[in-house]
Amino acid sequence: xxxxxxxxxxxxxxxxxxxxxxxxxxxxxxxxxxxxxxxxxxxxxxxxxxxxxxxxxxxxxxxxxxxxxxxxxxxxxxxxxxxxxxxxxxxxxxxxxxxxxxxxxxxxxxxxxxxxxxxxxxxxxxxxxxxxxxxxxxxxxxxxxxxxxxxxxxxxxxxxxxxxxxxxxxxxxxxxxxxxxxxxxxxxxxxxxxxxxxxxxxxxxxxxxxxxxxxxxxxxxxxxxxxxxxxxxxxxxxxxxxxxxxxxxxxxxxxxxxxxxxxxxxxxxxxxxxxxxxxxxxxxxxxxxxxxxxxxxxxxxxxxxxxxxxxxxxxxxxxxxxxxxxxxxxxxxxxxxxxxxxxxxxxxxxxxxxxxxxxxxxxxxxxxxxxxxxxxxxxxxxxxxxxxxxxxxxxxxxxxxxxxxxxxxxxxxxxxxxxxxxxxxxxx
Numbered sequence: 554x555x556x557x558x559x560x561x562x563x564x565x566x567x568x569x570x571x572x573x574x575x576x577x578x579x580x581x582x583x584x585x586x587x588x589x590x591x592x593x594x595x596x597x598x599x600x601x602x603x604x605x606x607x608x609x610x611x612x613x614x615x616x617x618x619x620x621x622x623x624x625x626x627x628x629x630x631x632x633x634x635x636x637x638x639x640x641x642x643x644x645x646x647x648x649x650x651x652x653x654x655x656x657x658x659x660x661x662x663x664x665x666x667x668x669x670x671x672x673x674x675x676x677x678x679x680x681x682x683x684x685x686x687x688x689x690x691x692x693x694x695x696x697x698x699x700x701x702x703x704x705x706x707x708x709x710x711x712x713x714x715x716x717x718x719x720x721x722x723x724x725x726x727x728x729x730x731x732x733x734x735x736x737x738x739x740x741x742x743x744x745x746x747x748x749x750x751x752x753x754x755x756x757x758x759x760x761x762x763x764x765x766x767x768x769x770x771x772x773x774x775x776x777x778x779x780x781x782x783x784x785x786x787x788x789x790x791x792x793x794x795x796x797x798x799x800x801x802x803x804x805x806x807x808x809x810x811x812x813x814x815x816x817x818x819x820x821x822x823x824x825x826x827x828x829x830x831x832x833x834x835x836x837x838x839x840x841x842x843x844x845x846x847x848x849x850x851x852x853x854x855x856x857x858x859x860x861x862x863x864x865x866x867x868x869x870x871x872x873x874x875x876x877x878x879x880x881x882x883x884x885x886x887x888x889x890x891x892x893x894x895x896x897x898x899x900x901x902x903x904x905x906x907x908x909x910x911x912x913x914x915x916x917x918x919x920x921x922x923x924x925x926x927x928x929x930x931x932x933x934x935x936x937x938x939x940x941x942x943x944x945x946x947x948x949x950x951x952x953x954x955x956x957x958x959x960x961x962x963x964x965x966x967x968x969x970x971x972x973x974x975x976x977x978x979x980x981x
């Protein structure tokens with residue numbers, strides 16, 4: 554098979570949450586354990602860091618990986634979803650997994666895994682763990698796919714666990730309260746392994762404390778550490794942090810929500826140093842400054858062009874839009890134009906109530922079975938008296954927004970990771 558044929562096989566032969574949603578979710582670790590045993594428990598051959606959370610886990614994973622690379626480690630990075638190419642999910646020092654490796658994995662192992670009927674994510678996780686082991690990484694940063702307790706990444710015993718935050722998302726799988734979702738995320742806490750909590754609220758804090766106590770795991774709440782004394786947006790489009798431990802850090806990522814992520818990451822770095830990793834202050838500063846170069850992170854308040862300014866962001870739920878909404882409303886421009894779409898398992902009404910009222914909207918849908926029809930979203934927008942029009946795909950909507958815009962306008966593209974993926978694949 555060619556690489557393209559192999560990826561098509563993966564997309565069509567095993568259920569993929571990114572494409573079909575709930576039917577791809579498999580509760581439990583049976584398949585994962587069977588795959589892990591078959592490949593000789595590869596995740597035990599290197600250190601790991603486990604990152605869960607509703608929002609921010611991708612940015613945190615990439616930034617930690619970037620910092621560890623600057624410190625001289627060979628770093629595996631496993632994240633999801635991908636935006637342009639499947640291989641983005643599995644990287645070593647920022648370099649995507651080899652196409653030939655993916656082809657050979659499927660061709661050589663399909664006789665074993667096909668009878669198991671694994672999900673796409675179960676199979677991809679096994680592929681990642683095997684690839685990291687065979688390439689002798691020093692450490693791998695592993696992002697949870699969904700939840701934590703029953704996520705197939707949860708077979709690892711990391712040197713550090715991180716939970717970024719909790720908000721209402723994927724409630725059909727994880728529960729319909731913050732406490733229930735926190736319980737699922739807290740499932741990554743392992744016996745004797747330190748845990749960092751990025752953000753917590755009254756409903757979730759006791760859940761984390763109880764689980765950490767039961768596991769005899771030292772728990773750190775990043776919000777209580779007061780590591781960041783000042784955070785200001787700089788002229789380069791990023792954020793400059795004044796910190797208690799590491800001095801001044803110029804962060805490349807410019808989303809306001811990165812301030813919370815940075816507090817979490819810096820606490821994690823301090824804990825990793827306590828675990829014996831050699832990380833200098835200079836490594837931390839370089840790691841924050843060179844995330845895109847080191848790990849090729851996409852879609853986090855990413856600037857696409859100037860005149861007009863075009864920004865895209867993968868924020869896709871209420872928790873993410875609490876930050877995006879405030880940042881958009883604070884944006885200074887002649888006219889704001891927003892290309893927007895969502896998928897069907899999100900709280901669309903609440904997100905739309907948070908959108909800026911003075912923007913012009915170009916509602917569209919991603920090339921995805923889960924995408925909500927743009928006319929349905931426009932119907933909700935009409936009730937909010939938002940100025941809007943509809944387009945059948947992201948490319949058409951984005952082109953119209955560009956055609957309508959003056960050089961002093963600001964265009965935002967988002968609402969879903971899949972909207973951003975279509976933008977990056979078809980328009981950039």
